[in-house]
Amino acid sequence: MKDAAVETFARSLLAQEETLLWRQAAPPAAQADMLLLALMGTAVLGAIVWRGARAWRDSADLWKASLYTLAGAAAAAASLYCWGQTLGVGSTIYAITDTRVIIASRDPWIQAQSFGPEDFERMHRSGDRIAFNWGPKRGPDGYRAHLFGLRDAAHVEHLIAAHIVRRSQASHLDGCIIRGRMGPPGDA
Numbered sequence: 070m071k072d073a074a075v076e077t078f079a080r081s082l083l084a085q086e087e088t089l090l091w092r093q094a095a096p097p098a099a100q101a102d103m104l105l106l107a108l109m110g111t112a113v114l115g116a117i118v119w120r121g122a123r124a125w126r127d128s129a130d131l132w133k134a135s136l137y138t139l140a141g142a143a144a145a146a147a148s149l150y151c152w153g154q155t156l157g158v159g160s161t162i163y164a165i166t167d168t169r170v171i172i173a174s175r176d177p178w179i180q181a182q183s184f185g186p187e188d189f190e191r192m193h194r195s196g197d198r199i200a201f202n203w204g205p206k207r208g209p210d211g212y213r214a215h216l217f218g219l220r221d222a223a224h225v226e227h228l229i230a231a232h233i234v235r236r237s238q239a240s241h242l243d244g245c246i247i248r249g250r251m252g253p254p255g256d257a
Contacts, residue, residue: 070094070160079164079228080174088167092226095172096218117141148200163216165228172214184214189234194226201229203240233256 071080072094079092086168099162121137161174173181178196184202202214219225 070162072161075162078160078162078175079171082164082173083166084168084172087169090232091225092165093217093220095163107148107152110144111152114141114148115143117144140232163219165225165232167232169233170214170216170229172216179203182214184233187234188214189229192226192229192234193220195221199229201224 073212074093075092079089083089101178117137117140121141124133124137160176161172164171164173168185170184171181173179190200190202197217197219199216200214201218207245216222216225
């Protein structure tokens with residue numbers, strides 16, 4: 070996605086009176102988990118279709134064939150969604166406003182996740198990546214949201230800390246955000 074398109078898309082997501090501070094297109098690796106799900110969904114779909122065709126051919130049992138058709142349709146829908154997410158990675162952006170961090174995509178349709186001050190209980194910068202939103206475990210490090218492939222991760226971390234983290238009650242109470250971002254989970 071070209072820089073002008075990133076800017077336009079990011080601005081279209083802003084609420085009234087919200088200021089856009091930074092934006093960047095997400096790199097292709099940002100949807101690697103969706104690629105894995107798309108491949109798995111396609112394999113499951115293939116297995117269901119193959120088994121359904123065999124069931125129909127072997128016994129002409131309408132009940133079995135209907136069940137496999139229904140399961141195949143569900144697997145096809147899930148697979149198409151994951152492929153749409155994977156192929157639409159070129160339309161995913163990251164944005165920081167004065168009140169939140171946004172991760173949004175416009176393919177296969179517009180989807181946006183917003184993360185406000187309450188989502189920055191823990192934050193960790195590592196190389197070109199910022200991980201945050203400590204919560205139910207997702208992935209090996211336990212963080213639920215990531216900004217990958219940042220051109221200037223230190224600048225992005227500074228913007229988040231200056232405009233979003235400072236609004237969090239936790240940051241005012243005991244500085245847990247600052248401690249939490251100094252190392253991976255468990256170091257705080």
